[in-house]
Amino acid sequence: MEISFQLKMSSEESLMELGYGDFGCSHYRRRCKIRTPCCDEIFGCRHCHNESKNSMEVDPRHRHDVPRHELKRVICSLCATEQDVSKNQYHCNECGICRTGGGENFFHCSKCGCCYSNLLKDSHKCVERAMHHNCPVCFEFLFDTTRDITVLRCGHTIHLECVKEMERHFRYSCPICLKSYCDMSQVWGKLDQEVASTPMSQMYDNKMVWILCNDCGESSEVNFHVLAHKCPKCNSYNTRKTRGGPASYSPGISQMM
Template sequence: METTAEVVSSNCLLVSEYSESNPTQLSVMELGIRNFGCTHYRRRCKIRAPCCDEVFDCRHCHNEAKNSEEVDVVDRHDVPRHEIKKVICSLCDTEQDVQQYCINCGVCMGKYFCDICKFFDDDTSKNQYHCEECGICRTGGKDNFFHCKRCGCCYSKVMEKGHRCVEGAMHHNCPVCFEYLFDTVREISVLPCAHTIHLDCVKEMEKHHRYSCPVCSKSICDMSSLWKKLDKVVALTPMPETLKNKMVWILCNDCGVKSHVQFHIVAHKCLSCNSYNTRQIQGTPATPGSSRVTEMVI
């Protein structure tokens, strides 16, 4: 039997694209292409979730429904994607074992198919590939990414030379929205401190003038221009006589050095790296000798 499938790996198959430049009538395998699916994927099948025995368009549809506020906390759960055993063809409604082609009508249920992840998708422009070390499918093209064994995830080859390893870097929740980063479908940003966060969460932080990592408090971008402006503000803001000789200890969030500096109501500058991203660790004007910690928010 002839097929247009091209083997990408032992478990992932990719069917060649139909184009107008080759006006061949669509085969039965390509019927309904991109006409079925959900907001997450275009595909011609649904899944039966092994955890609750219910039918959903995809695992994300299941997870959104089963983790909504309407669901009791004790009943919330994610679908175990690798344990999916049954799919339902969107064209003929035939339920069957997980496979790329419908056993009844012969339609291709997903141009990209991974038997390990039980994953189908007609939109092959994402350049999907299965990473054996991650254990899941990713997008962007295998040749464009490298897998860091210490971090336990894939990164763009653009950052391979200057990559800073953080053990399990992706195996935690986003510090802003708390979505699990390892298998998120949203774009991820790696901060200069090597902590990971959703790119759109970083942009949301910037809208609220928050420029420090939510995990370690280090600056997330070059703040030198702001530090120069603060130099002027501090110089133009005289302190009252009672506080002119007040000294405090500060800790720099950027370089980690402690400094003994003159107290100022605007901000405290690190004597080592000139950063104003600092926190006061000893000595306060209101209660001398207090160990209360204050911090400049950036």
């Protein structure tokens, strides 16, 4: 463990130090380069381009300055990521890659191992290496994806458009831990009405089953019902039968919507 920790620290320190001494150019000490729109070449800055393209070795007919207001691409000197200049990109040393949105708008969570919006700084639930896995819906690796990501209540991460696709199919629980990721009180109210209007036959009056609540994690013994089983602790119907009672299949939330 000590060796692996030292190796990890060494790699992080080398990444942090990369570019601090020998980076940028003689004009600017920064860890990015530009791709010029006129030549489609990479330079440290516009002055580097102008000095190179206006030197005595260049044919006078081909000498020119870079149209600096037309610059559209910037390249990170640390991870070589090339991006549009209009996305407020920044390099996160802890992540080891460039991200967009402006460094002042994000913070890096060491336990989750990724950057989050400052809006989540006091409310997000830490999940070990939260984005170092594939999206549970489309299976694209989340850590370096260019698509929008959302953090569910449980702390797990998923593409925003994948959540919207789940909602179109009436799926409102995390695909990883099965916890509800939005306010389901209205749906549970509808299920209360459905259960109350669907009495079980007399033979099941005293039939009990054990359930596990996916939302609060409590196990409880409740009366068997063919439609759904309600958690007596948090009133959630996001439950599953663990033992007892006849084999049954709950119609699920989708049929209650």
